[in-house]
Amino acid sequence: MIESFFTPKKIAVIGASRDPHKLGYGVIRNLLKYNFKGNIYPVNRSATEILNLPCYPSIDELPEGIDLGVVVVPAVHVPKVIQQCGEKRIKTAIVVSGGFSETGEDGRELEKRLKESANKYGIRIIGPNCIGSIDTHTPVNTTFVVGMPEQGGIGFISQSGAMVAAVIDWARGAGVGFSRIVSLGNQMDVTETEMIELIGNDRQTEVITAYAEGISDGRKFLNISEKISRKKPFVILKGGQSEKGAEAVSSHTGALSGSKEAYSAAFRKSGVLEARTMEEMFDWARALAWQPLPKGKRVAVLTNAGGPAILAVDALEKAGLELADLTQTTRDYLKSRLPKAASSKNPVDVLAGSGPATYTLALEALLTDETVDAVVVIQAPQDWFLPASLAEVVGETAGLHKKPVIASIMGKASVDEALNILHKRRVPNVAFPERAASILSAMVQRKDWLNSVSEQPGKSSSHLPPDTDRLLANNNFEELVEAYGIHLPPQQTVTTEQDLIEAAKKVGYPVVLKLLSPNHSHKSDIGGVITNISDENELINGWNRFIDIAKSNNIEMSGALVQKMLQNGQEVIIGMKRDEQFGPMVIFGTGGTDVELYKDVYTSLAPLSEQEAREMIESTIAGKKLKGWRNLRQADIDSVINALINMSHLAVNHPEITELEINPLYVLKDGEGSFAIDVRGVDNR
Incomplete structure (x- = not known):
């Protein structure tokens, strides 16, 4: 049913307006301007027509069969509007209106009423407080934002409407094509995971991207994301990765595993690539949509200038990639055909005076070399030829091989035509070569994850030892880990001095002595761990010291642990x-x-x-x-x-x-x- 958010046939715009400065006007304008081929029904009790479309005074008077409602009315009226949509059998709605849970307690109460109305009639809702949805292939644009991206293969899901507005504007200038875009707002009903599944199964979408501030259901997200990631790349940018949740934990483990680490671990587990910036997310998305994955980490750099090549090599190394060690055959070939002062070693520097023909033979040689998994092609600005002519040969040569090529035709003012050519050839270009390393690293991560999918963890239930209930009832975590095959050193718990002496003899010197207390777990902080005890006198002195430590720190001493001293580990x-x-x-x-x-x-x-x-x-x-x-x-x-x-x-x-x-x-x-x-x-x- 939620497919109607992207492929509706009949749309009602409830709260449509004749005022060009209002959102209800913008929605109508975009549906018309960007060639929605279905029927549009503005609802406005005060108008007879908007942009030459006849208006309807109420939802009740709309024709039957409407499959999507776009609601742009004041928040206080939205629950009633959704009830009326239900009575009209409209089963999906986008609530653009703000003023709900994002505003405080009154807004949360209003959103609760909205949800009750939607649930009563089985209406699926995107929002409230959202921008809407776009499908460039249908085409349909239910947003009020000026602009429509080109058709393409990138899907974008965002919990922030402002991010969607920015991406729409950026995409128009960058020449990047999108398939579907959706702003989810407060996610009162339709969640990010449902959208991941829907857009992930869309045949026009080659790569999924998402900006997320939270995940509604972690386990469901993991399940769906892993299934989708097996079929196509999924890149996410996580906002709001707070560490405050670690403040109340009582162990090192908790302090070291805050929300950021949890999300990153979840993304890795499900094959989701985690970007650090919006720029990085869409750099990766273009390359993953357009280029084959590399077989390994070995990269060749082809350049006409030393400085940019050095930056590229530094970035590749930082990203965990390797410079390919070219075969002698490739080096001999390049040496015989490049200018005398050129470098035939990786990075291959053809020098500033070389033109597209030299780039072509060098790129062909590198892509043919068995030691090369990917190539970065750099062209620093020069006056010898137009960047567009280089873009033509890079695009053509790259298309003949099944290895990724990332271009960095540097500059801005002079490269627009070159970028258009590269984009048509599905070769991504970055303005500065360091960004190519990030892209190739993401592609290698994707390849490695796909290769690892066949190895699944064993079922934990088959590893359940007997008698764990008794161990847990007594909080006996040491014996519990030992039951799971994690070995303990020879050791013994004691409560008296005589037991202490016998235990040390049994364990064998040297030993470690640890103070045991039911109300203090960080023993070393108060001197409650003594290592390398080699005889009985040191042992008794240590016991007496623990008694003094317990008194001075006002803690209960329940005994001590005598443990074999392990060394050289x-x-x-x-x-x-x-x-x-x-x-x-x-x-x-x-x-x-x-x-x-x-x-x-x-x-x-x-x-x-x-x-x-x-x-x-x-x-x-x-x-x-x-x-x-x-x-x-x-x-x-x-x-x-x-x-x-x-x-x-x-x-x-x-x-x-x-x-x-x-x-x-x-x-x-x-x-x-x-x-x-x-x-x-x-x-x-």
Whole structure:
């Protein structure tokens, strides 16, 4: 039914106006100006016609069969108008009017009444407080904003009407074509996820883009977005990524996994590419719609100037891409055909005096080279030839190969014709070459995600150990993680000095002594952790020191933990946290006492596949150290991968656990395993 927002046959504009300065006039103007081929029915009790269209004094007097109503009346009248639409069997409506939940308590009450009216009659509503919808292929433009983008393959969904207005104006000047555009406003009814599914299944849409300030239903978003991402690229710009939600958490895990990390983890899980700016989002969208995906990260740079090439190379490296190491055959070929002073190594510099013919042979050679996955073509402004002539040969040559080509014909005033040519050839152009690195990085991310889709995480329910209810009833998080295959070092809890001495003998010196208290979890902050205890005298002194610490800090000492002292390993943190929107998340990063200082962490949604766990490790400084760094030996990374996967199953299986962290997980050298040194959790029951 919501397809009618983009392919209506009969539209009623309720609140249509003869005043060119009012929104109700703008909607009628756009429907006519941009060639809507269906019937338009203005509703205005005071007018007989608007823009030569006969008016209807009321909704009741409209003809039957209207499939979309556009409502532009004062907010206070909207619930009644929607009721009248229901009585007229109009099943979809766009409520442009503002003055609802975005204005405060009175507005929220009004929006509640509006929703009740819509629900009573089964009317699907976009808005309120929105701009409307556009389909360039139908065509239909229900907005009041001046302008209509060219036909194209980019769909755009926005929770901000101002963003839609800006994109419409920008698209007209940039020559970028769109398929469908929609402003969702307050999302009282139709949500961003429903629109993602609708536009994602539209055959004219090649790439979906979205500006979102929030997600209405996190799990549904994940499900729909992943299905759509398998079929076509989806790029999102998330606004309002506040960290305030982390202030009330009680563990490092919570503090390190705020809303920003949760959203980013959700986007990665579902194959959604997360842009940092509007410019970046539409740079990516054009390239993803127009160009094939690269097979790898190896990039060749073709230029006529050294400075722009250096900027491009710097940006490529920062984006995690690589300069292609050209084959000797390619270098010999280029050396024999380029000017004598030109560079036949990557980046290939044909020099300022070279023309389109030289660019052609060089680009053809690079695209043919088996070591090259993508090419960036740069042309700095010069006086030897028109940029349009270069655009012709770049577009033609790129079209003969199945490798992405990103152009950077630099400048503004002199390149309009060149840009038109490149756009017709479906080759994206950026004004400055650094932007090409961001584009290619996004394309590589897309390729990697598609390659990883075949590896799915195992079902967490099949990893549920026995007797977990008893462990959770006693808040025994240490034994719980051990039940999930995350090993603990030899250790023993004691409550008396005699038990302490016996435990140390059993565990074996050297040992670590940890103060246990039911009302203080950060032991190291108050001196409640003593390491490398080598004999009984040190052990008893440590016990007595804990008694003094408990008294001076006014905390209860319930005993101590005697733990085998592990040595020559590395400290990392692994943990889980439950996000309100997206459910259980797992974190990995640098552990120990400085974990919150460095904030070297990576967050993923549970459950994890082996590849996702490996990506978490490889994306952090902690992971680079585990591979071996300077004087550090390679650590047992496989054991960390297993610990992360097991932690993810634990997170899925036990929704009653709000937070759980192992800090540190002590990782020994390759083949010797990893051990949970300190385990803390929060049970919300």
